[in-house]
Amino acid sequence: MNSKPYDQAFKYLAEQEADALLHLLGVIRPDEQAHVEMLPREISVPALLTDQTYLVTTDSRKFIAHAEAQAAYDYGLPERMPEYDVLLRLKYRLPVYSFVLLLTPRNRPRSIPTSGVIEFGGSRLITNYQVVRLWEISAAEMLAMRRDVLLPFIPLMDGQQAELEAGVEQLQQVADERRRRDLALHFVMLGGLRYNRADLLEMIGRNNMIPLHQLKESSFYQYILDEGMEKGIEKGIEKGIEKGMEKGRAMTLTTVADLFRMMAVKRFPGLQLGSEVEEVGDIERLKQLCLELDQMPDAAALERRLLELAATRNPQA
Secondary structure, three states, rough: OOHHHHHHHHHHHHHHHHHHHHHOOOEEEEOOOOOEOOOOOOOEEEOEOOOOEEEEEEEEOOOEEEEEEEEEEOOHHHHHHHHHHHHHHHHHOOOOEEEEEEEOOOOOOOOOOOOOEEEEEOOOEEEEEEEEHHHHEHHHHHHHOHHHHHHHHHHOOOHHHHHHHHHHHHHHHHOHHHHHHHHHHHHHHHHOOOOOOHHHHHHHOOOOOOOHHHHOOHHHHHHHHHHHHHHHHHHHHHHHHHHHOOOOOOHHHHHHHHHHHHHHHHOOOOOOOOOOOOOHHHHHHHHHHHHHHHHOOOHHHHHHHHHHHHHOOOOOO
């Protein structure tokens, strides 16, 4: 999965009303008045690009709030988060509070780390960060806030069809046409991580929220079409595998392992994988890893994931 559109969606929403996002993350208390100033996302020397960084000033405190959003859990987070925090502290000389917003439970480990470590030879620096699981936040409570910039997150929160439709109704009430269209498209983009995007588009269209010609001109709409074609191809492959299994031509672990190696080399040219692939020991887990490939930030993260799966393999698989 290409995570760039989700990065764009998060950055768009993060720039609209910062205090709303910081409330979602739990940075600012509901009863706390705060002035929030947008800071540059780039942290220099060495250059790092955060998803979003804020300078927050209240009556009693002043601090840096740093937010990273993930469509699926990234196993490299515990290594990267300390680097962000140290550089932000060095640049602004203020307390730094970091948050990871997980949009979906995909790829998450059984126990999600909330700290990272940097080794400086004989020294050791530990930094902590808070993990916010979007699917555990009540969609109904967020809808009650009536903050339209948070509406695109509603499909991924703890709610069902009723909350989804209520989110569309609130979107419909956004007065500014361009803002309403942009929020609706982000609603579809993010919502597609949980629901069928075609159904969400139909829901948006049914409420006459976006003129069709404007919808088709959107880069997000083109992305949705492209991804839909890719998923259609994937479905065709899945059907072919199912039919093959029905006829007694079930895929062996070796076959899936060879397929995985080809996909991994395409994703990370020059990567060499040996018997550690078969050591995963389970066809279904290996198929799932194939689907996770696009979410891996680098070859090292993939190798760590393989080792983790091999270490937790079912002896009876």
